[in-house]
Amino acid sequence: SQQGEEDPQALSIQEGENATMNCSYKTSINNLQWYRQNSGRGLVHLILIRSNEREKHSGRLRVTLDTSKKSSSLLITASRAADTASYFCATDRMDSSYKLIFGSGTRLLVRP
Amino acid sequence: KAGVTQTPRYLIKTRGQQVTLSCSPISGHRSVSWYQQTPGQGLQFLFEYFSETQRNKGNFPGRFSGRQFSNSRSEMNVSTLELGDSALYLCASSRQGTANTEAFFGQGTRLTVV
Numbered sequence: 001s002q003q004g005e006e007d008p009q010a011l012s013i014q015e016g017e018n019a020t021m022n023c024s025y026k027t028s029i030n031n032l033q034w035y036r037q038n039s040g041r042g043l044v045h046l047i048l049i050r051s052n053e054r055e056k057h058s059g060r061l062r063v064t065l066d067t068s069k070k071s072s073s074l075l076i077t078a079s080r081a082a083d084t085a086s087y088f089c090a091t092d093r094m095d096s097s098y099k100l101i102f103g104s105g106t107r108l109l110v111r112p
Numbered sequence: 113k114a115g116v117t118q119t120p121r122y123l124i125k126t127r128g129q130q131v132t133l134s135c136s137p138i139s140g141h142r143s144v145s146w147y148q149q150t151p152g153q154g155l156q157f158l159f160e161y162f163s164e165t166q167r168n169k170g171n172f173p174g175r176f177s178g179r180q181f182s183n184s185r186s187e188m189n190v191s192t193l194e195l196g197d198s199a200l201y202l203c204a205s206s207r208q209g210t211a212n213t214e215a216f217f218g219q220g221t222r223l224t225v226v
Binding site for chain 2: 030031033035040041042043044045048088090092096097098099100101102104105
């Protein structure tokens with residue numbers, strides 16, 4: 001079963017705009033990670049945020065984590081056509097470590 | 113530094129056959145996990161190994177098994193293949209497990225069962 005739900009399921013924006021994706025989960029976590037996947041290929045690790053952190057930045061990426069609401073968001077600023085991909089959040093649960101539980105993903109299309 | 117290597121990249125098998133997939137983790141990483149990705153079920157955890165010991169297992173039938181060698185390389189085996197086993201199988205490696213560090217994924221093995 002999947003721990004998280006992501007919304008929106010699909011997002012279409014113009015190049016240069018910002019893209020925001022949200023992830024909700026159900027149980028307490030050790031950390032939350034975001035991944036990108038291009039056309040059914042391998043997952044590329046983007047960023048990890050620990051349960052005691054509220055915000056992290058990496059280049060054009062900004063991730064927030066609200067453990068009280070059990071939710072996270074991924075913001076991609078100044079999007080590029082190359083950002084077109086599926087984005088997944090994955091949680092490492094406190095009650096079942098050593099595995100990641102993935103959300104359903106957001107398909108992002110950045111139009112040139 | 114070399115990434116996670118999965119072989120083969122593509123595989124076509126017939127129902128009833130068995131298959132073995134291989135994963136070589138990033139050097140220095142001792143934890144290897146396996147995931148199955150299908151359009152219907154998304155990404156699902158299969159199992160995780162650390163220092164040759166299975167530490168966690170997902171909800172898959174016993175036809176799915178795995179092992180890890182002393183050099184941290186891992187294999188997973190699926191016996192008596194069914195059509196529903198067609199999927200992208202992804203391997204991930206991390207230093208000690210996903211509770212503390214990032215997991216890095218290979219390109220996957222796409223298995224088609226006919």
